[in-house]
Amino acid sequence: MGFEALALQLLNGLSHATTLFLMASGLTLIFGVTRIVNFAHGSFFMLGALWAAHAVTHWWPEWAESAWTYALAMLLGAALAALLGALTELLLLRRMRHAPQLYQLVATFGLTLALHDAMRWYFGPEEVFAPRFPGLKGAIQLGESYFPTWQLFTLVLGPLVWLGLHLLLTRTLWGQRVKAATQDRDMLNALGVNPAPLMLGVVMLGCGLAGLAGALQLPREPAHLQMDVNVVVETFVVVVTGGLGSIGGAFAAALLIGLIHAFGLSFFPQATLVLVFLTMAVVLVWRPQGLAGSAVHAEQRESVPVFALWPVSGGGQGVFALAFVGLTLMAWGQGDYGRSLAEDVMVMMLFGLSLQWMMALGGLVSFGHAAFFALGAYGTALSHLHWGAGLFAALAAGMALALTVALAFGALVVRSSGVYLAMLSLALAQMIWAGATQWVGLTGGDNGLIGVRLIAPESRALADAVLCGFMLLAILAMARVVRSSRGAALQALRDAPWRAAASGLPVQALRYQVFVGSATLAGLAGGLWAAFKGAVFPSVASVAMSVDALLVILLGGVHQL
Missing domain, CATH: 1.10.3470 (ABC transporter involved in vitamin B12 uptake, BtuC)
Incomplete structure (x- = not known):
């Protein structure tokens, strides 16, 4: 493989890493504050993609002619995902806050199935091919190859989102309270700060990021009903590899997994998924809590009763x-x-x-x-x-x-x-x-x-x-x-x-x-x-x-x- 092909795969990997980071940052934010592992996170990604795709193709096709209105459709898709996230937090996640993590995983997997059927009923089963983004339809030339301008834009967007989240969590009062809630919610509540609105805001932010990640896929791939499970498993790989609750770890892991995914498609196309999961396994052997995770998260244990052979006399x-x-x-x-x-x-x-x-x-x-x-x-x-x-x-x-x-x-x-x-x-x-x-x-x-x-x-x-x-x-x-x-x-x-x-x-x-x-x-x-x-x-x-x-x-x- 020549230098041009390597450079093209590198850019593809970095572009894919942006999508993974937007998903993983939202998921790790939600876990950091609520301690809930949300397996339904891919549903919000799919909702953002499907809503924005229908907006620019079926409902208001004229929106696809302007960059501003196309971007507005994407942001509205993200906002809708954030609103659905708020409902999820109020009706499900808040009630499961003290449940064992395995119950949370199963319950949110059930939510994935329910949302999948709801979106199939509302949007229909067909794939939706959205038009190219106005002003970013071309490609840059790399020797004899070409790299889409839209993917170059999303490549730049990843570090900007990471910087924005970093500033939000470290330079604002809301971010400081969120970090405090992550470490000790009871103490924060004792100091007079109600953690419930903070958790609601974090879930909305995380789900909104997932919806935005889905909407950003439209100029490069169609929106369809298999997007949720396809992306959520790889997102979990990124979050666990980076360390649960760590935004910086999620960013580093997204880069690592994105590059392995891109180069795996070139060198080992039949084993790309295996390489991605093998990478996570190797990282966890080296650091059981992930690249930047806390060992405290890894050692949580549930206090359980003695095992009972029979439930009756x-x-x-x-x-x-x-x-x-x-x-x-x-x-x-x-x-x-x-x-x-x-x-x-x-x-x-x-x-x-x-x-x-x-x-x-x-x-x-x-x-x-x-x-x-x-x-x-x-x-x-x-x-x-x-x-x-x-x-x-x-x-x-x-x-x-x-x-x-x-x-x-x-x-x-x-x-x-x-x-x-x-x-x-x-x-x-x-x-x-x-x-x-x-x-x-x-x-x-x-x-x-x-x-x-x-x-x-x-x-x-x-x-x-x-x-x-x-x-x-x-x-x-x-x-x-x-x-x-x-x-x-x-x-x-x-x-x-x-x-x-x-x-x-x-x-x-x-x-x-x-x-x-x-x-x-x-x-x-x-x-x-x-x-x-x-x-x-x-x-x-x-x-x-x-x-x-x-x-x-x-x-x-x-x-x-």
Whole structure:
């Protein structure tokens, strides 16, 4: 690659970094003051883009003829995102301020789904191609290549936004109060300053920046309904890499990720996403709290009760067991659909148990547990399709693949905690998803792996019995561990890691063991899913699949078997 091509990719990377910084600065501001990790941040980005695009194409097309009116449409899109952010803060975020971070992540992910459907209803499902920005339609020449003038403008805008935020937070009374609220809201309230309006203002500012970032994309790409999830995952990578709550860290991380993204497209186009997440993983191995984050954020722990095996007494347990068995037999008696539904329920129970093992006993928060579910599913399917493995050999291969990745990834896990660990797990799941999508020769890409015939129709009843057996063994094993000295040690390091270490417990080794065991059980669940479905697609590694496992244990109770 020549000098001109390198310069072009450098400019592309810096331009992309501006978008990432506008998103990441808003997200890290919101986290710094409210301590809420807002997974719905990408929805405000999409709202700003869709509103501005419709304004200059459908509602007032004459606005696209003037730079002032086009810019006004972009600012109005950002303002609308800020207003929606205010409603979100009043109706959702304020009520979840004291909830555990995992509940916040799941709730804001649900908000993402709701806003996605609302925008689909209002704006329609079609892509919207906005015209070029007046006065900035041309390109500058770099040898034989050209770089769009609009992207050069956005490249300059990033440092200006960083400077503006820096001055706002350091040179104004409002900014000083925001910094005080970040450090100690209760003390600020005791001094007579109500922190609620400050939090509302910060959320509006953060969501407005996200809306502006979305609107600024219009002259270079169409507005569409996949913008939210596409950008929010990469934004989380930037925020976690830079350090939660640090604007300067977000700026440095945005530059780093933007450049890796641009050069990755040139040198490793099939592995660009993997490179981005791998960069975050390397940074967190070097600095578990990110480039400029505070270690305090990384070590927050939730005080939780002792793990309870059953939510009811002995007699109630019998009623519960009879009801479960009765419903299962009733489902099996309803034909193929009922039997398939019962199988899905038990596989999801096994998947949920694997995550509960890690969270309730080890205190390890995961937002990407679908990574090991997917590894088990693909390992099972590939061993059958390529080497003709039978059911048990294929399941063993899927578990071995999940175990191998967990053994390597566990070295990162024991150094991280809280939201950093949740984002690391999300990064692993996204890398698995990217690999399954882009490695077409092995995984079939979006077409998936089909024709997995591990269960013959005549032996389906036996396979169902095997599934029930696996599920019961997992429950009994978890119950036995909880009652053991190892279970007591795990719960001790979950609630008070420093005290557990001072007592001589091998904290790192115990966390490593519980993580590897949880991942292997998730691999078994994924293998069973592939066996019963007869096909595997990249969606088994998606965020939605991880959220399904979270919902299984959050709705039932993280600390209730």
